[in-house]
Amino acid sequence: xxxxxxxxxxxxxxxxxxxxxxxxxxxxxxxxxxxxxxxxxxxxxxxxxxxxxxxxxxxxxxxxxxxxxxxxxxxxxxxxxxxxxxxxxxxxxxxxxxxxxxxxxxxxxxxxxxxxxxxxxxxxxxxxxxxxxxxxxxxxxxxxxxxxxxxxxxxxxxxxxxxxxxxxxxxxxxxxxxxxxxxxxxxxxxxxxxxxxxx
Numbered sequence: 001x002x003x004x005x006x007x008x009x010x011x012x013x014x015x016x017x018x019x020x021x022x023x024x025x026x027x028x029x030x031x032x033x034x035x036x037x038x039x040x041x042x043x044x045x046x047x048x049x050x051x052x053x054x055x056x057x058x059x060x061x062x063x064x065x066x067x068x069x070x071x072x073x074x075x076x077x078x079x080x081x082x083x084x085x086x087x088x089x090x091x092x093x094x095x096x097x098x099x100x101x102x103x104x105x106x107x108x109x110x111x112x113x114x115x116x117x118x119x120x121x122x123x124x125x126x127x128x129x130x131x132x133x134x135x136x137x138x139x140x141x142x143x144x145x146x147x148x149x150x151x152x153x154x155x156x157x158x159x160x161x162x163x164x165x166x167x168x169x170x171x172x173x174x175x176x177x178x179x180x181x182x183x184x185x186x187x188x189x190x191x192x193x194x195x196x197x198x199x
Contacts, residue, residue: 081132082114
């Protein structure tokens with residue numbers, strides 16, 4: 001959302017309507033031109049273009065990292081609140097704290113304790129507010145890391161099986177604005193060091 005104004009400023013003749021929900025739209029029956037979907041990329045009959053991959057890793061406030069019990073080693077997590085994102089169900093494509101800790105070589109830490117919230121953005125906000133350490137999804141925490149609201153105390157990141165894709169019907173009308181919007185999405189999805197910090 002912070003970047004959509006850039007597209008609108010460059011293309012004022014295009015009306016943009018954004019609808020956020022978790023259901024798959026039916027392009028044949030609904031007034032939708034293009035969608036960003038999260039999954040495996042297997043949507044037969046549609047034009048599917050990879051947009052962004054995602055990984056997961058701990059993030060926290062710089063105040064927490066530099067506090068009375070600084071995070072110097074993964075074992076230091078035992079002294080801090082683990083923030084659990086309830087939208088990442090156990091056994092799904094999303095690694096839990098237990099899976100991340102095992103991958104990081106610290107299976108002895110109790111991964112069940114801590115604060116539980118039911119939305120990814122709430123988990124990130126709790127970390128920004130110095131309430132503990134969250135498993136940050138790379139796509140969702142990129143801006144917070146860039147501005148210094150969050151820090152990434154450890155290098156271990158687990159890639160997720162799911163990714164983001166731009167999807168739309170294969171046969172677009174000649175006057176369709178979808179290709180223009182799609183090019184903009186792909187440009188904005190590039191890593192920050194590639195696209196620069198122009199917003």
